[in-house]
Amino acid sequence: MTEPLLTTRRLVKRFGGLLATDSVSIDVRPGEIHALIGPNGAGKTTLVSQITGNLAPDSGAIHFAGRDITRLPTHARVQLGLARSFQITSVFREFTAIQNVAIAILAHAGHSFRFLGDVRKDRALRDPAWHGLAAVGLDQRGGVLASALSHGEQRQLEIAMALAGDPKLLLLDEPMAGMGAEESQAMIGFLRALKGKRAMLLIEHDMDAVFQLADRITVLVYGRAIASGTPEEIRANPEVRQAYLGEEVA
Amino acid sequence: MMGSLLASLRTPRGFVTVMLLLVFVVLPALTEAFDERYLLSVGTRIVIWSIAAVSLNMILGYGGLVSFGHAVFFGIGGYAVGILSASGVQSGWLQWPVAIAASALWAAIVGALSLRTRGVYFIMITLAFAQLVYYVSAGLAAYGGDDGLNISRSRFPDLIDLRDKASFYWLCLFLLCATLWFCSRFANSRFGAVLRGTKSNELRMTALGFPVFRYRLVGFVIAGAFGGLAGVLLANEGAYISPAMMSWVKSGDLIVMVVLGGMGTLFGPIYGAIAFFALEESLKPLMDLGHKGWGEYWQIVFGPMLVLVALYAKGGIDSLLGRHHD
């Protein structure tokens, strides 16, 4: 069995009296899609935020690519090969689509303490930025301000930005949220094409998408991982059916 | 070159920019011809304040960092020159680099401590540090305390005599152009792109892997260094230093200039500085006409004008000149 790329060990996070992450231990292996499902408020986003370093866990440990990253600042984790998309779309609204991807590429092009060269004529940024944009099907929209893109396009743009640094692990927080059926299907196709090339921790509400894409699924309820296994195992798990899947799979 | 210059004259922005340049260039000759030397001194001060406003714009306009203590660099630059001069070091070649380095160093210290905070806390901390320097300078009895100190101007033997008003004006104008040149490159550089990114969406920048704090700190130090240069010039302009150079009111004035002129635009801070001084110089006598002594309170009229700009011209004066083409 290959070493997991990411592991969390007995991660705990409290918000006041609320136990948002209750001793969660999960792992993601290289190249696999690990889906995280659970009702609203189960603590999925909170877990991802601890993995990226936006939130500090109260206890427990996170290992990534063979290193303990529990205390590492976010930017350092990203430099190791973590990338995320946010549940609430987070792009540079005042920048054009191509500028959004270019700055994502800049993040991985060594330091940016360069004060004189013109970034707009920087071929080392522009060419890969157009490639990244084309990969998510947005190359026709490169000159459009991100704020003027449709919601679905903004989600695609965010994926293009997350992919810019060639990350080992993508953390996708409800990438299909708010998308129309057609856009969702396109995104599922896109993620499926990435499958095997990079690992993903995928939070998604759309059960069709999850069962189409995931190699393994972990079910989170009230901050606790109540089950983890292959899609078949999860489908068959009585506790999961009762706690969460009830209406949807029965 | 000439053709593109003429072409740019046809847009309102190009026209205003070229006119502005023209006014700056003919000012010494005009004031000489009309024997209004006082106006040259006002012009010099506008140029110096413009350098400071452009430097504040580097972090406020491009970086979104509301530093409420930028006038402290007037003080540090000025006092470095004044203290060295009072200790017998007259050479500008020594004074100026020391003054600029001291400003950069202070910016590094303040930045390291304040850039960990956000919003109102950041505003308050930058203000508090500026006030700290203000009170320290007011306590420097050897350098005039509250009253300040007359100093002799920096010496650049065989190069330029700063006592000559016109020469000094040309030097300030040259340094403003140099600052603008740097700012225009800086704004479109990799570093500038990162800084603008942190203003637009700090969370996203961090998630992309940028150590946001480091970039902000370097931006803060650069702005402080140029602010220190403005302080050096201000001290030489009046041959005088005093704590008043760095009172919090001056920091507020600088913010007003940047916002009024147009945050994150190249020339905005200069428009702001000119508008600020023009309004101050005209509102005061106008209000004194109404009643002797009212001129003191010119900001009662100026304040509401600012509110109007904030409400109806969000991009400041610069936005009134039409869209940018790039």
Ligand SMILES: Nc1ncnc2c1ncn2[C@@H]1O[C@H](COP(=O)(O)OP(=O)(O)O)[C@@H](O)[C@H]1O
């Ligand atoms: N910053 C926060 N402060 C306090 N409570 C929070 C915070 N973030 C999330 N929560 C709470 O923690 C629980 C888990 O939230 P979240 O991780 O967003 O759930 P999910 O993503 O699974 O819908 C919710 O009850 C939410 O209200």
Ligand SMILES: [Mg+2]
């Ligand atoms: Mg969530």
